[in-house]
Amino acid sequence: MFIDKAKITVSSGKGGDGAVSFRREKYVAAGGPDGGDGGRGGGVYLAVDKNMSTLINFKYRRNYAAPDGSPGMGRRCSGKSGGDLIIGVPRGTLVRDAGSGRLIADMSSQSEPVLIAKGGNGGWGNSHFASPTRQIPRFAKPGNPGEKLELLLELKLLADVGLVGFPNVGKSTLISVVSNAKPEIANYHFTTLSPVLGVVRVSDEFSYVMADIPGLIEGASEGLGLGREFLRHVERCRMILHIVDVSGSEGRDPIEDFEKINFELKKFNPELAGRLQIVVGNKGDLADWRNVEALRDYAENLGYIFFEISAVTQKGVQDLKNEIARILPALPPIAEYEPDAPELPEASAGREFSIEKHGDVYLVDAPWLLRVMNSCNMDDYESLQYFQRVLVNSGIIADLEEKGVQEGDLVSIYDFEFNYVP
Numbered sequence: 001m002f003i004d005k006a007k008i009t010v011s012s013g014k015g016g017d018g019a020v021s022f023r024r025e026k027y028v029a030a031g032g033p034d035g036g037d038g039g040r041g042g043g044v045y046l047a048v049d050k051n052m053s054t055l056i057n058f059k060y061r062r063n064y065a066a067p068d069g070s071p072g073m074g075r076r077c078s079g080k081s082g083g084d085l086i087i088g089v090p091r092g093t094l095v096r097d098a099g100s101g102r103l104i105a106d107m108s109s110q111s112e113p114v115l116i117a118k119g120g121n122g123g124w125g126n127s128h129f130a131s132p133t134r135q136i137p138r139f140a141k142p143g144n145p146g147e148k149l150e151l152l153l154e155l156k157l158l159a160d161v162g163l164v165g166f167p168n169v170g171k172s173t174l175i176s177v178v179s180n181a182k183p184e185i186a187n188y189h190f191t192t193l194s195p196v197l198g199v200v201r202v203s204d205e206f207s208y209v210m211a212d213i214p215g216l217i218e219g220a221s222e223g224l225g226l227g228r229e230f231l232r233h234v235e236r237c238r239m240i241l242h243i244v245d246v247s248g249s250e251g252r253d254p255i256e257d258f259e260k261i262n263f264e265l266k267k268f269n270p271e272l273a274g275r276l277q278i279v280v281g282n283k284g285d286l287a288d289w290r291n292v293e294a295l296r297d298y299a300e301n302l303g304y305i306f307f308e309i310s311a312v313t314q315k316g317v318q319d320l321k322n323e324i325a326r327i328l329p330a331l332p333p334i335a336e337y338e339p340d341a342p343e344l345p346e347a348s349a350g351r352e353f354s355i356e357k358h359g360d361v362y363l364v365d366a367p368w369l370l371r372v373m374n375s376c377n378m379d380d381y382e383s384l385q386y387f388q389r390v391l392v393n394s395g396i397i398a399d400l401e402e403k404g405v406q407e408g409d410l411v412s413i414y415d416f417e418f419n420y421v422p
């Protein structure tokens with residue numbers, strides 16, 4: 001079975017809480033604050049595991065959580081960090097946010113683990129808040145929450161060459177004679193129902209991967225016959241081997257077939273029309289030579305390379321194999337998709353928060369704000385303005401003022417602190 005989609009939930013660890021503690025030593029009457037910071041929560045990473053080729057593991061285990069950080073302790077001791085969790089995925093896996101479908105990572109060419117959910121930072125201990133005017137801070141900050149994300153994993157086949165064509169034209173027969181793949185072959189339509197990969201060995205040093213993609217039909221780009229599913233596999237191939245039945249055995253016209261498939265490719269993704277394509281007239285053993293030459297002329301006039309073969313008798317197959325091996329090294333590697341730009345959350349009102357007042361320090365707690373902050377670069381003026389707008393629109397500034405905030409008071413929002421300016 002070929003599984004190419006899986007949904008999993010990942011959560012990073014919560015940061016440990018900061019400690020409230022005061023130094024106690026013999027002969028020292030009132031020691032200063034010495035509460036340590038909480039440890040960082042563990043992050044969740046995805047990394048390419050070369051030995052994995054399917055997403056089947058994720059059907060059995062769906063939840064992945066990194067450990068929390070430990071709380072801070074007295075004597076300025078920081079809590080232990082939660083260890084990072086690294087989840088292995090096959091090369092080529094696309095990682096999407098399950099809710100919005102937004103692409104988070106493309107594991108096609110990544111060699112380093114990719115951070116998916118950041119661990120919450122540890123809260124600061126009370127020693128952090130000591131100042132000449134604030135000698136006995138009896139408060140510390142809680143650790144930041146971790147992130148929880150539902151991910152959709154998609155594995156597109158990473159094939160160099162994709163076999164494309166109508167049903168029953170001999171795609172499976174061809175891959176079975178050139179590669180180690182052993183797909184089902186039969187004289188009816190839709191024998192192949194999910195893509196099959198085969199490795200074509202050219203020499204000890206060079207081999208390439210061929211994908212037998214199920215037959216396409218008219219309307220495939222609109223989803224007919226699972227067409228879109230199959231076309232998505234074609235998208236990832238570096239080149240297309242377009243198989244046309246030149247025997248006319250089903251009373252069809254080879255040139256018409258060729259045009260119809262190209263139309264579907266182009267309609268699904270205009271970029272596919274420009275993808276390198278070798279046109280292969282198959283079932284040459286049964287064909288009238290005039291039909292073969294007509295398709296050859298037609299294809300070559302359009303600038304395509306044309307081969308006539310018989311997958312059954314293997315006539316012409318070796319030449320085709322060699323031609324692919326000659327062309328491939330010059331083609332760009334498998335396309336990598338650019339992740340979409342991260343969206344800034346709406347600067348809207350009505351989100352929950354709480355504010356604790358400790359003398360001249362205001363601790364703001366609002367987990368949703370953490371996401372906003374993670375997407376803002378506070379050194380950048382526009383981001384900072386956006387962030388201020390969020391503070392105003394959400395009512396945080398109004399609440400601070402109600403609680404009596406004065407110019408110069410410290411407002412502390414997770415890792416970000418500023419002195420209040422009216």
Ligand SMILES: Nc1nc2c(ncn2[C@@H]2O[C@H](COP(=O)(O)OP(=O)(O)OP(=O)(O)O)[C@@H](O)[C@H]2O)c(=O)[nH]1
Binds near residue numbers: 170191
């Ligand atoms: N005479 C002859 N028959 C062929 C040749 N290639 C394939 N066939 C026959 O054509 C039929 C269909 O072959 P498949 O390889 O299953 O075709 P397919 O394109 O994979 O079909 P789908 O999986 O349905 O899309 C089988 O009966 C094959 O034996 C060929 O070169 N010559």
Ligand SMILES: [Mg+2]
Binds near residue numbers: 171172191192212
């Ligand atoms: Mg087949």
